[in-house]
Amino acid sequence: MLSVTEVMQLLTPAGQRITVASQAMSPGPSPAGEPCPPSANAAAAGELTVADIDLPAQIADLTDDDLVGLYRDMVLVRRLDEEATSLQRQGELGLWASLRGQEAAQVGSGRALGAQDMAFPSYREHGVAWCRGIDPMAILAIFRGNSLGGWDPAEHGFALYSIVVGAQTLHATGYAMGMARDGSPGAAIVYFGDGASSEGDVNEAFGWASVFRTPLVFFCQNNQWAISEPASRQSRTEIFHRASGFGFPSLRVDGNDVLACLAVTRWALATARAGGGPVLVEAVTYRMGAHTTADDPTRYRAPGELDAWRRRDPIDRMRAHLGAAGLLDEDRERRLAIEADACAHDLRTRCRSMPDPEPASLFDHVQVTDTGLVSVQRSAFTAAPGDGGDGPYVQGDLDRRSGLVTGETRVSGQAW
Amino acid sequence: MTSGAVITNGQRADAGAAPAAPAPITMAKALNLGLRAAMAADPKVLVMGEDVGTLGGVFRVTDGLQQEFGEPRVIDTPLAESAIVGTAIGLAMRGYRPVCEIQFDGFVYPAFDQIVSQLAKLHYRSAGRIRLPVTIRIPFGGGIGAVEHHSESPEAYFCHTAGLKVVACSNPADAHLMIQQAIRSDDPVIFLEPKRRYWEKAVVDPRPLTELPAADTTELHRSMVARAGTDATLVGYGPTVRTCLDAAEVSAADDSRSLEVIDLRSLSPLDLTPVLDSVRRTGRLVVVHEAPSNVSLSAEVAARVTEEAFYSLEAPVLRVTGYDTPYPPARLEDHYLPDVDRILDAVDRSFGF
Ligand SMILES: Cc1ncc(C[n+]2csc(CCOP(=O)(O)OP(=O)(O)O)c2C)c(N)n1
Numbered sequence: 123m124l125s126v127t128e129v130m131q132l133l134t135p136a137g138q139r140i141t142v143a144s145q146a147m148s149p150g151p152s153p154a155g156e157p158c159p160p161s162a163n164a165a166a167a168g169e170l171t172v173a174d175i176d177l178p179a180q181i182a183d184l185t186d187d188d189l190v191g192l193y194r195d196m197v198l199v200r201r202l203d204e205e206a207t208s209l210q211r212q213g214e215l216g217l218w219a220s221l222r223g224q225e226a227a228q229v230g231s232g233r234a235l236g237a238q239d240m241a242f243p244s245y246r247e248h249g250v251a252w253c254r255g256i257d258p259m260a261i262l263a264i265f266r267g268n269s270l271g272g273w274d275p276a277e278h279g280f281a282l283y284s285i286v287v288g289a290q291t292l293h294a295t296g297y298a299m300g301m302a303r304d305g306s307p308g309a310a311i312v313y314f315g316d317g318a319s320s321e322g323d324v325n326e327a328f329g330w331a332s333v334f335r336t337p338l339v340f341f342c343q344n345n346q347w348a349i350s351e352p353a354s355r356q357s358r359t360e361i362f363h364r365a366s367g368f369g370f371p372s373l374r375v376d377g378n379d380v381l382a383c384l385a386v387t388r389w390a391l392a393t394a395r396a397g398g399g400p401v402l403v404e405a406v407t408y409r410m411g412a413h414t415t416a417d418d419p420t421r422y423r424a425p426g427e428l429d430a431w432r433r434r435d436p437i438d439r440m441r442a443h444l445g446a447a448g449l450l451d452e453d454r455e456r457r458l459a460i461e462a463d464a465c466a467h468d469l470r471t472r473c474r475s476m477p478d479p480e481p482a483s484l485f486d487h488v489q490v491t492d493t494g495l496v497s498v499q500r501s502a503f504t505a506a507p508g509d510g511g512d513g514p515y516v517q518g519d520l521d522r523r524s525g526l527v528t529g530e531t532r533v534s535g536q537a538w
Numbered sequence: 539m540t541s542g543a544v545i546t547n548g549q550r551a552d553a554g555a556a557p558a559a560p561a562p563i564t565m566a567k568a569l570n571l572g573l574r575a576a577m578a579a580d581p582k583v584l585v586m587g588e589d590v591g592t593l594g595g596v597f598r599v600t601d602g603l604q605q606e607f608g609e610p611r612v613i614d615t616p617l618a619e620s621a622i623v624g625t626a627i628g629l630a631m632r633g634y635r636p637v638c639e640i641q642f643d644g645f646v647y648p649a650f651d652q653i654v655s656q657l658a659k660l661h662y663r664s665a666g667r668i669r670l671p672v673t674i675r676i677p678f679g680g681g682i683g684a685v686e687h688h689s690e691s692p693e694a695y696f697c698h699t700a701g702l703k704v705v706a707c708s709n710p711a712d713a714h715l716m717i718q719q720a721i722r723s724d725d726p727v728i729f730l731e732p733k734r735r736y737w738e739k740a741v742v743d744p745r746p747l748t749e750l751p752a753a754d755t756t757e758l759h760r761s762m763v764a765r766a767g768t769d770a771t772l773v774g775y776g777p778t779v780r781t782c783l784d785a786a787e788v789s790a791a792d793d794s795r796s797l798e799v800i801d802l803r804s805l806s807p808l809d810l811t812p813v814l815d816s817v818r819r820t821g822r823l824v825v826v827h828e829a830p831s832n833v834s835l836s837a838e839v840a841a842r843v844t845e846e847a848f849y850s851l852e853a854p855v856l857r858v859t860g861y862d863t864p865y866p867p868a869r870l871e872d873h874y875l876p877d878v879d880r881i882l883d884a885v886d887r888s889f890g891f
Pocket residue numbers: 246285286287288314315316317318319345347348349409413538588617619641645648
């Protein structure tokens with residue numbers, strides 16, 4: 123691991139339930155790049171340890187069904203993620219950003235949210251989206267090139283995906299400022315990565331959220347990589363240490379432990395809702411796949427690293443726990459597998475049959491009040507070619523005049 | 539790799555040993571060779587950006603540079619665009635020549651203040667004492683089916699900023715030459731690379747700039763006739779030069795029209811001499827770019843041609859551009875981007891006057 127400091131856990135990697143204290147992370151793989159210096163001041167002001175939070179109490183109300191439900195969420199989300207990856211390979215999606223390995227961080231934190239809360243995702247939060255009731259097809263539509271958004275943030279308590287790294291942390295800060303002003307019972311949570319933690323926006327959000335004591339949970343999934351750059355290229359200290367410099371509390375959780383992620387996020391949200399200001403949660407996890415389907419991680423990371431993290435797989439861990447607790451028998455597993463297949467089949471069918479958007483829809487919603495600039499262009503676009511309009515061309519129209527067109531061959535980028 | 543080598547099918551061979559004509563290479567490779575040549579020629583040249591080192595950049599334009607020139611000269615930076623440009627300014631003040639890569643057009647905006655208020659103005663503010671030979675490479679434009687923020691054309695913002703030079707290459711040979719010239723410039727240069735043309739190939743003179751006779755090189759801030767013609771003039775830059783050439787081909791075959799195509803190459807300063815010469819002969823001008831039309835490069839070209847060649851014009855200057863909407867989802871980009879049909883419709887309209 124980065125350095126062996128306290129990390130909050132409720133399940134060991136083998137799936138054993140921890141009832142009282144935290145554990146040092148069991149020796150795991152060492153990420154590529156130089157190691158961070160050991161954290162000398164883990165107990166510095168503002169950094170929370172298990173002495174500050176009664177973790178088991180945070181999830182004491184969970185029923186057996188709830189526990190199985192968390193497992194089910196993770197299994198279904200992984201299955202949908204796998205389906206999306208194969209749909210991309212088959213040309214149905216332009217790109218896919220897999221969340222594989224981060225299911226516990228996303229389902230644990232996502233299931234901590236209530237209807238009154240608002241989540242601000244990055245672009246990999248398919249598991250949180252699932253918890254907020256977003257139709258997975260709406261997410262695939264973005265990666266298929268059909269839409270730029272696709273859901274109503276207010277309806278779901280889930281803002282649009284943010285591809286510009288880090289920008290959403292400021293939106294979440296402002297949203298949380300508004301919640302506090304309005305006396306809202308909720309809090310906001312914002313997701314971002316280890317790479318994003320270097321952006322100015324994120325650091326400005328830390329400062330503002332702290333100064334205004336906004337009800338906001340900063341949830342950083344440190345998945346060890348920002349495309350090809352290891353987390354050590356973003357920060358010489360562990361990311362959660364940064365909060366103390368901004369004057370608010372932080373903690374580090376085992377991001378592959380769904381129970382611990384649920385517990386710490388519940389605690390952080392409760393703190394925020396109660397007026398305690400922001401909390402930074404660093405969930406230590408791993409991006410098991412490529413950055414996106416356009417990426418080739420063999421160029422920059424050692425194969426052994428993935429093997430080591432496979433032994434910390436968040437789903438295996440919960441399965442082992444539930445099995446040992448007698449909550450998951452073969453029959454339940456089989457039924458879950460059937461459900462996952464059905465979800466995947468449904469997604470595949472809907473994705474394949476999704477029609478392209480209406481061409482003229484590209485002129486919709488540019489502004490609330492049209493200035494005339496766009497409506498004039500729309501009229502020209504929809505007028506038939508030859509009537510002075512540019513015409514709603516389709517790809518095949520290129521050949522309208524002759525078959526000579528050569529240069530418009532579509533290339534696919536290496537990665538983005 | 540030593541300068542003066544030839545790339546054949548991805549394999550290296552010494553120029554002296556290659557008897558046959560050099561094989562065509564992609565624009566991405568041509569840029570890579572240009573960067574290599576610039577780094578070999580001047581130890582002060584640094585390459586910095588996200589994923590440019592170990593990975594070689596998401597488009598592989600910086601592939602192999604870190605292995606060849608070492609980590610101190612090819613820097614995988616933390617994920618922060620404002621810092622990439624801001625620190626490049628500081629490095630340039632120490633005599634370095636940083637070449638910054640912004641991973642995609644849509645991610646240059648976090649660096650906007652550093653580019654527009656700092657990089658562009660420090661020479662002026664310091665009464666000429668500070669020189670900032672910083673090159674900012676930006677893959678730009680659409681047409682690759684990408685997700686949001688990966689297909690934009692931000693050139694007008696930078697052209698509008700005094701103190702910056704802005705260029706766009708359109709083919710491998712220019713890419714190879716222009717990147718070296720940009721790096722050698724003592725002024726900051728925004729270097730736009732048409733990402734959908736990265737994999738188009740052409741034969742490139744492999745000699746580094748330092749070995750090219752001045753007579754063989756087009757200056758960085760010169761526009762060029764890409765195809766000679768007599769009936770109407772098409773002006774493009776970056777990705778739309780190819781589209782204009784295709785349109786000229788189709789027009790010649792179908793309509794027996796001879797269209798001249800001019801590649802602007804330099805967007806700021808603009809070199810309109812070849813455009814004016816052409817318009818004085820053809821009387822008709824269509825300007826083509828992917829960026830929206832409102833307050834764009836085509837607006838500037840149209841205004842200046844109207845000012846300087848008004849009596850030669852047989853028709854108003856027409857524009858074929860992206861629409862004044864945000865860049866649409868990828869499945870609509872073929873409708874948004876200028877294509878052969880839209881260009882030829884504009885040519886028809888020009889002849890209709
Ligand atoms: C402002 C900005 N710069 C660059 C990019 C290109 N980019 C997309 S994802 C990424 C790495 C992000 O890493 P991290 O924040 O750790 O998130 P992860 O992808 O690991 O989930 C980069 C550089 C971007 N999307 N936005």
